[in-house]
Amino acid sequence: GNPVDYQAENATITGGVAESNHAGFTGTGFVNYDNATGSAVEFSVDAAAAGPANVVLRFANGTTVNRPMDITVNGTEVASAVAFGGTGNWDTWQTVTVPVTLTAGTNKIKATATTANGGPNVDKITV
Ligand code: GCU
Numbered sequence: 003g004n005p006v007d008y009q010a011e012n013a014t015i016t017g018g019v020a021e022s023n024h025a026g027f028t029g030t031g032f033v034n035y036d037n038a039t040g041s042a043v044e045f046s047v048d049a050a051a052a053g054p055a056n057v058v059l060r061f062a063n064g065t066t067v068n069r070p071m072d073i074t075v076n077g078t079e080v081a082s083a084v085a086f087g088g089t090g091n092w093d094t095w096q097t098v099t100v101p102v103t104l105t106a107g108t109n110k111i112k113a114t115a116t117t118a119n120g121g122p123n124v125d126k127i128t129v
Contacts, residue, residue: 005058008045010124017041017120024062024092027125032062035069035121042114043121047129049104055129057100057111063122064092071113071121075102086122095125104129 009029011020018041022031035041049055063069063086070083081100089096102111111129115121 003050005128006048007126007128008047009126010043010045013046014044015042016044017115018043021123024064024123026062026093026095028060029126032123032125033121034123035115037118037120039115039118039120041120042112043124044110044112045127047104047109047111047127049106049109049129052104052106055102055104057102058097058128059086059100059113060095060097060125060128061086061122062089062092062095062125063087064089064094065119067119069119069122070116072116073100073102074110074112074114076105076110083116089122092123 010033017036
């Protein structure tokens with residue numbers, strides 16, 4: 003189907019806070035992950051039918067240090083330590099695409115930081 007946006011600030015945040023103090027976000031803000039391993043955002047994504055999809059995650063990382071995250075779908079890891087490198091500053095957003103397989107109905111897509119720096123700032127995913 004057509005791509006749908008799922009805003010991070012409306013998702014389930016485990017170790018992080020919704021903020022809007024950097025420019026360029028969509029929706030009403032973004033999630034500032036806690037600077038801690040295991041900080042996470044979980045999105046509920048509806049799929050009309052089972053099958054492959056691309057998860058396009060929009061992020062900013064104003065540091066020069068990679069902020070890797072594991073991606074799980076319905077509890078199963080589908081991508082390990084995906085790189086979210088520096089974007090130059092916290093107002094500059096880039097996307098990373100992760101191919102996944104969805105089930106029909108609601109899918110839980112979770113991005114979990116794997117280092118003590120936590121995740122990047124996350125604006126949204128588009129699926
Ligand atoms: C700064 C920045 C935050 C960011 C944080 C971090 O505080 O303003 O938006 O999340 O650095 O390093 O994670």
